[in-house]
Amino acid sequence: MHVLVVTVVHHPEDARILHRQIGALLDRGHTVTYAAPFGARGVTPRPEVEAVDLPRAMGRDRRAAVRAARRMLDARGPAADVVLLHDPELLLALPGALRHWRRIGARRPAVVWDVHEDTAAAIAMKGWVPRVLRPPTRLAVRAAERIAERHLHLLLAEDAYQARFRRIHPVVPNLVTVPPGSPVPPGDDRVVYLGQLSRARGAEELIAMARLLAPEVRVEVIGSADGDVRALLSSADRDGVLRWHGFLPNDEALGRLRGALAGISLLRDEANYRHSRPTKVVEYMAYGIPVVCTPNPLAVELVEAHDCGLLVPYEDPSAAAEAVRRLRAEPELRGLMGARGHAAALSGLNWPDRAAEFVAGLEDWAAAAAAAATRPGAAAVSSR
Template identity: 55%
Template structure:
C-alpha cells in the first residue's frame, strides 16, 4: 500500500516548533506517512536533519515583512500540493496563500489553529495601535471564510466558541517520561519564547531576587528565543539569570529535567486566557513543580494535578517577589517539592501524554485524505461527536 503523503507548511513558526515538528510530524512519520516540510529553516538558522523528511525552504514572515513569504507559499502550494494527500497549514497567512493558489485544485487543506489570532493582534508590537482593531476584525472575517473552505484543527477547547460548527481538538500535550528525575538542581527554569507579554521582565527580576536572597546559589535559567526587546534585557544577562537561547526540543527537555521549579509567568492577556500553556504541561510531565500566574487554564492544571503553585496577578503581571517567595519555599522543603513533582508527573501520565492524542491526530488526517477537498458540516459534526479533550483529561478529539 502506498504511504500517505502530507505537506506541512509554516512561514511564521520556528521550524523545530514542538507542536509542529516534535509532535505532529513525528507522529505522522511513526505512522508510516511521507512528509514534506516547508518552513523558514534559513530564516531561523536551523535545519531538519531527519532523512525521512523532505524539506523545502520558505522565507520567514516576521513583523511587517510578510509579502515575500506569502508569495513563496502560494507558489509552493500551486507547485507541490497536488503530489500530497493532505496539506497542513500552521499560520493564518497561509490561508490567503491557499486561496490564491486555488483551493479547488488542491487536496484537502487543514488549518491547525494554534492561538486566538485576533486576540493576539493587540500584543503585536510591530503593528501600529490604530490598525489593531481593524486587523482583528480582518482576522475574524478570515476565520469565518476559512471555516467554509478548509478543514480546521484546534489546539484548545477554548477556541471552539469562535467557530460556527464544532471542530476536532488536538491539544498541546507532551511526551511524558516514564520516570522523571527528582527536582534537586538549584535552578528555576523557563522554557519558551521570551517576550514582554510572556513575562521576560518578571523572569529577569525573579532571577535577581533569587540570586540575592540565596547568596548566589539560586537563579533562573531561560531556554528559548527572544524578541528584540528581550534581547536588550539579556545581553549580557544580569546576575542570577542564565540565557541559553533556542535549544532543540529534546535538549530543552533534558535541561529541564531535575530543575527545582518550572516557571510560567504569562501576563493576563486575552489570547492566553483560553490557552493551556504547553510549558506547564511539560513541567508536570518531567516531575518539575510549577510556579505559574493565575491564567485560568494554567491554574486549572496546577490545581487538578496538585503539581505546583499559583501566584496572583498584580496589574496583569506576576509579582517577582511572590514568585521568588514560592521558589524559596520549595527550595526549603525537599520532601514537599519531591511529592509535588511526583503528583504532577502522575497527573501527566494519566491526562497529558501526547502518545494518545498523536494517534487521534494521525487518524483524523487519514480520514480527511480519503474525503473530498472541501469541508462539510457533516464531517465536522461526526468528528465532534467523539469525547472532547479538556484539562480534565478526557481522551479523544
C-alpha cells in the first residue's frame, strides 16, 4: 500500500503523524510519501519516506499553503492508495483535486481526514482570527465537517469527537510508546514541560511557577512556542528562570523526562481542551514521573483513576509550585505515583497495542477504493 500523508500545519516531526502513524505503516511494509513543511521548519526529512516540501500554513493568510497542497494532490494523489490529511485547511484543497482526478480519468484513492482537535472550538483561541469573525467561522467549520463526513473517511483522535458527527468513526487515540524496562525513579531537582507553548496552554503560568521554584527546582521547557509567548519564554530563559530548549526531536524530548521530579501540564479552561486528553500527561506517565496538571476533564480521569499525580486549579502558578514542593519533600509519594502512572500507561495507553488496528483500517479503505474503481460500470474516480 502507498500512503500519501499531508500536513501544512503540523511540525514534520509531529509525534502522532511521524512517530506513531507513519512509523506503524513503515513497520508493516507500506510505502509513504510525506508532504509537510520541512523547509519552513528547518527539518531534514527522514530517509525512509519520500518527502515533498510544502509551505507552512500560519497566521491569517493560508492561501499559499493550500494552493501548494492542491497542486501536490493533483500530481501525486492518483498514485496513492490512501491520502491521509491532517489539517482542516486541506479540506479547502480537496474539491479541486477531486475534480482534477475525475477530469484526467484517474482512480480515486481512499481519502482520510485525521481529526486532531475540536476545530470549531479552536477558532476562539486563534489570535489571527478577528473576534467578529469567530462565530461565523465556527459555523462554517461545522458545515465543512458535515460535508467531509459525507465524502471522506474520518479518523478521530478522541472518543468525545464522535458527538460532532452523525456516524460512528474509528478512533485513533494519542497514545505513546512506553519505553522498555523499568522507568528511572523520579528525581528531586527538575520538572519538565513537554509540548507546544501558548497562553492557552499555560505558558505564562509555567513561567510564574518557575520563578517561585527557583533555584531549588529547575524547570525545563521543551517545545515550539506561539508568537504571543515566544518573547516571554526567551526572556525567562535568558534570566535563568527556566531552561527553554525549543523544539527537540521526539526521542530526545522524551528522553528529558527520565528521572524528572514531575511532568507539568497547565492547560487553561478552554473549550478545545475539554474533550481532549493531554498527550503530555500520558507521556509523563509512560516515563514513570508524577503529573502536576490543571483539571482538564480527561486529565482528571487519568490522574484520579491511577493516582499518578496532583491536580491544581486553573491559572494558579502558586498552587502548581506548591504541588511540586510537596512531591520534592515526599520521595515515597512521587515514587509511587510515577510507578502507578507507568503501569497504567503500559497496560492501557501503549501505542504498539493499537498500531495494527490503525494500519488495518487504512488497508480496508484502500481495498474498498480499489474495488470500487474496478467494478463494471464504475466511474474512473468513485465518489464514495
